[in-house]
Amino acid sequence: MAETMTFDGEALHLLDQRALPTEVRYLACRTADEVARAIKTLVVRGAPAIGVAAAFGMALAAKRAEESGGSIDQALESAHTILAASRPTAVNLFWALEQMQSARRAAGGTTGHTIVSALLAQARKIHDDDIASCRAMGEFGATLFPARARVLTHCNAGALATAGYGTALGVIRSAHRQGKIDRVFADETRPVLQGARLTAWELVNEGIPTTLITDSMAGFLMSHGEINCVVVGADRIAANGDVINKIGTYTVAVLAREHGIPFFVAAPRSTFDLATASGALVTIEERDPEEVVHWAGVRSAPAGVDVRNPAFDVTPAALVAAIICETGVARPPFGPDLVRLARLPLHSGRV
Ligand code: MRU
Secondary structure, three states, X not given: OOOOEEEOOOOEEEEOOOOOOOOOOEEEEOOHHHHHHHHHOOOOOOHHHHHHHHHHHHHHHHHHHHHHOXXXXXXXXXXXXXXXXXXXXXXXXXXXXXXXXXXXXXXXXXOXXXXXXXXXXXXHHHHHHHHHHHHHHHHHHHXXXXXXXXXXXXXXXXXXXXXXXXXXXXXXXXXXXXXXXXXXXXXOOOOOOHHHHHHHHHHHHOOOOEEEEOHHHHHHHHHOXXXXXXXXXXXXXXXXXXXXXXXXXXXXXXXXXXXXXXXXXXXXXXXXXXXXXXXXXXXXXXXXXXXXXXXXXXXXXXXXXXXXXXXXXXXXXXXXXXXXEOOEEEOOOOHHHXXXXXXXXXXXXOO
């Protein structure tokens, strides 16, 4: 599969997810501004991938400042400001920016070259750790699936939403390798169709049996016994286990509860926001109404209609059966497990 992003030492090459599934093309970003614009315009999207891209944005800012003889610290400050303003909800973005600032502090008052090397190394580490985390999550999560899983997923929490392998789709990939997947149902995920354009593309490319449905069909299939588990990713998980994810996730969780179907969430610890008590305190991004009244350049609603376009919603912890991360599985009431799992070193968990 095409890689979500690659870094060649000079530029970050982002797979342009706006063009999928019809075209595979890459956008080269040489500055933090270009990375921020790519995040804002959904060239790169998905909480972990946004964080990894932002980390490279910081490293690029330091590199460009060193090359032009400018102040690296000033460049990092302004890169931090512009990247932090790119999207508000996925906490991985802010986590990655803090990791980069802390790598800068650890490098101390050494030469510009040493600082740039430290920041490039940190960005590469965040990238590589994200893939390792997804693989570990896949192993933990696959144990939770029923034999002959008929699993529904919403939005795209795949390789495209991460540095590689995916969170929810990582669990599906691992379960598929173990012969546990009967079928995956992918919600198309209005308004931007991450499910239809991206999730279906990933799964079909991998030969995993996949059925695409519109968002409004999930209840019908559940009521006919066609789905026996749900797995989604997350953009932020509050200290009480509330899950913030793509708009429509809450609806799926309510439907799953009504039909007695387990609702699983897979997300790395960079998605945990243990400083925020509950989902009600999280900023939900409202995106351009044009996404709702147009598709592929064609108007699909009358001019003058009022539109809402919240990009995420909050699924209360009470609707979640388990939260899968790279060090294990958190169970209700979540708070204590999230704290415990957040403290474990990567690779310390036992499947
Ligand atoms: O607006 P997007 O496409 O960035 O939203 C993505 C999601 O909501 C994903 O489900 C979430 O980031 C988890 S990705 C591993």
